Amino acid sequence: MIVDAMTIWGWTDVYGGCEYRLDEAIYKKMLELIKLTNKIAKKGNSTRKSIWVKVPYASKKYTWKNIVFRGDIYKEDDIWYDIEIDGNQVFSYDNGRCKGVFLDDNDMLDWLIETVSKVLIMAQNGEYEAYTSDIPFYKRKGVIRRTDYYAIVPEAREKFATTLSKSEIEELLASKGTTNSFEEAMTARRFYEACLTVYKALGIEYSENTVLRYWSDNEAEKSKYEGPTPKEWYYAVADGRDDGLYMVPLDDADYYAGWIRRKEPYFTHEYLGGHASDIINEYSYDFSLHVEPDWDSDKCKLVVIGDSAGRSTDLIRAFLALRKAGYAVELRGYEVLVNRLLEKDYLSVVEEERCSYTGTTIAGHFARDEISLSEICDKDVLDKIVQATKWEKPDEVKLVTHIK
Numbered sequence: 018m019i020v021d022a023m024t025i026w027g028w029t030d031v032y033g034g035c036e037y038r039l040d041e042a043i044y045k046k047m048l049e050l051i052k053l054t055n056k057i058a059k060k061g062n063s064t065r066k067s068i069w070v071k072v073p074y075a076s077k078k079y080t081w082k083n084i085v086f087r088g089d090i091y092k093e094d095d096i097w098y099d100i101e102i103d104g105n106q107v108f109s110y111d112n113g114r115c116k117g118v119f120l121d122d123n124d125m126l127d128w129l130i131e132t133v134s135k136v137l138i139m140a141q142n143g144e145y146e147a148y149t150s151d152i153p154f155y156k157r158k159g160v161i162r163r164t165d166y167y168a169i170v171p172e173a174r175e176k177f178a179t180t181l182s183k184s185e186i187e188e189l190l191a192s193k194g195t196t197n198s199f200e201e202a203m204t205a206r207r208f209y210e211a212c213l214t215v216y217k218a219l220g221i222e223y224s225e226n227t228v229l230r231y232w233s234d235n236e237a238e239k240s241k242y243e244g245p246t247p248k249e250w251y252y253a254v255a256d257g258r259d260d261g262l263y264m265v266p267l268d269d270a271d272y273y274a275g276w277i278r279r280k281e282p283y284f285t286h287e288y289l290g291g292h293a294s295d296i297i298n299e300y301s302y303d304f305s306l307h308v309e310p311d312w313d314s315d316k317c318k319l320v321v322i323g324d325s326a327g328r329s330t331d332l333i334r335a336f337l338a339l340r341k342a343g344y345a346v347e348l349r350g351y352e353v354l355v356n357r358l359l360e361k362d363y364l365s366v367v368e369e370e371r372c373s374y375t376g377t378t379i380a381g382h383f384a385r386d387e388i389s390l391s392e393i394c395d396k397d398v399l400d401k402i403v404q405a406t407k408w409e410k411p412d413e414v415k416l417v418t419h420i421k
Contacts, residue, residue: 021073029105046126058415067412140414159366159406194351199316202270209247218338258290274315324350380409
């Protein structure tokens with residue numbers, strides 16, 4: 018069977034996932050493949066093994082594919098093995114979860130066994146590095162200094178532009194992203210009021226038409242505030258899966274201290290939602306406000322968490338507003354946010370942009386934001402970016418000196 022790029026693409030649809038079983042013949046082939054990939058030396062404690070291979074491609078003579086293997090036979094009855102090609106899962110076996118239909122991936126495993134065997138021979142003969150020397154830049158990972166990128170594409174600076182004032186930036190830098198203090202007696206009311214401080218700082222408007230989880234306080238509580246109470250604001254704007262926060266007495270610091278530490282009877286897993294910190298539902302993936310307890314006391318502090326480019330200004334303004342209001346607060350993401358703001362960071366250079374929530378380290382440099390080469394049509398610009406980028410070398414394939 019001839020395996021080309023389209024064949025491999027089809028495997029991702031059919032074999033990705035681990036809710037299946039293997040018959041005896043295919044199970045033995047998986048064990049054979051594990052034995053082969055175990056001949057590749059590990060880096061540290063990771064089971065990750067990476068190889069590059071050429072495969073036929075319709076519009077070209079060939080294209081490069083990166084195959085990544087993870088997992089091992091940990092014990093006779095404990096096997097986890099995962100295979101990705103160009104970041105797409107094509108095989109995942111977990112004997113603790115295997116169920117359902119039998120999977121016939123005989124052709125794929127045969128090809129992988131043959132391919133890994135060829136790579137091992139090249140590595141043994143010292144030929145693999147030369148074999149992978151012409152992997153094109155767009156298949157590799159690279160990083161470029163943000164200042165170098167802006168020098169090539171000046172208009173790109175607008176994508177990351179901030180509306181922060183000079184005084185806000187100075188205040189942020191002076192703060193170092195923290196207040197170096199703790200909340201002595203945190204309560205549910207103080208948390209709700211902190212959330213309202215953030216809503217006001219970000220210009221979020223209250224509207225009963227957008228309420229996700231409606232909450233209405235009693236008249237006595239309403240009389241303490243002009244307009245909706247902080248708790249009403251929270252349930253109008255936040256995710257709402259609050260771990261039972263709505264039941265915590267507003268002014269009982271001891272109760273809140275037990276709840277935030279998930280101690281009974283203050284906390285019950287019956288109401289576990291895991292999103293009490295998602296105080297703005299629309300921002301859930303890249304903006305959250307946590308209450309982080311000090312485990313040696315009843316003290317705690319607020320932590321604004323996030324570092325995405327799209328929410329940079331909101332994260333910084335929320336932190337500064339809480340700090341100004343007297344809260345013990347930390348901005349977790351400070352270094353990434355400041356380096357982006359001052360243009361002292363790197364951008365990862367990728368073939369196609371993927372939504373990343375954490376960033377990655379490439380060629381020794383951390384990069385939170387990405388540039389997609391596929392979106393650059395100007396060849397002169399593309400060439401300049403390629404030249405200015407520090408490209409990571411393909412993973413080496415070194416053989417273990419002995420196998421257990």
